Amino acid sequence: MAITRRGLMLVLSSPSGAGKTTISRRLLDEERTLFMSVSATTRARRPGEVDGRDYFFVDPTEFNLMVNRGELLEHAKVFGNYYGTPRGPVEEALAAGRDVLFDIDWQGTQQLQDSAPRDLVSVFILPPSTRELERRLRARAQDSDEVVAARMAKAADEISHYPEYQYIILNDDIERSVAAVRSILAAERLKRERQVGLPDFVKGLREGSGDD
Ligand SMILES: Nc1nc2c(ncn2[C@@H]2O[C@H](COP(=O)(O)OP(=O)(O)O)[C@@H](O)[C@H]2O)c(=O)[nH]1
Ligand SMILES: Nc1ncnc2c1ncn2[C@@H]1O[C@H](COP(=O)(O)OP(=O)(O)O)[C@@H](O)[C@H]1O
16 A cells, blocks of 8 residues: 655745745746646736736636635635635645645635645745835836835735744745745655555554565
8 A cells, every 4th residue: 555645735925025926936946746826816917917827817706606606715805806716726736646836815824724724834925124025026127116115015914914824934045945945845745644545554564564
């Protein structure tokens, strides 16, 4: 009887600009069994974003239907728009032993903590300072001054939710932050509760039949 592993849900949350997209991209490049969960959202598509890759862009009626049909694992209103995680792809991946990466906010993380505490690995990413957070938001050069100001105003509120997360990474040096998430993944993958077929395997070992 072989041991297989159930996949895990790796959530990265942070105030906007702290670095979660940068860290996620690096992890997805390096980790063969890690897949990104693509959320549904009612927010408008930005230039360069691709439907089905960055988000599933839906209208509020369609979003409501998804909620009412129970198709979302979690959902929340963020910055005035609705966001939610489609259930099907995540459940399939976990059952097949693949890990799923989520870029969701604290509200969604709380819902996953309630509905699937054993599968959840939650990581909060902090910026080294407020000054550096603002510098990164400006360096990204994607947003207007007003949008940067609005994101800075939201940052303190986001950061106040750090105690709800299992792991904290201060994203000063990007290489060290990526290495830190990889260490978390490596340890979490070995957790006893994730190993499927372990009791039978150990029983076989004890009975001296582990070689077949
Ligand atoms: N709860 C929840 N939050 C989400 C989901 N998808 C994205 N978010 C969060 O919504 C916020 C805004 O995302 P987005 O519109 O892409 O803007 P940006 O990430 O700040 O550039 C971020 O904090 C995301 O983590 C989701 O499916 N569920
Ligand atoms: N450790 C770091 N040191 C310096 N700059 C960083 C670091 N991590 C991310 N950045 C930069 O900060 C900006 C915001 O990062 P991003 O990953 O888009 O943040 P988020 O997804 O959390 O909004 C980007 O320009 C990115 O290149």
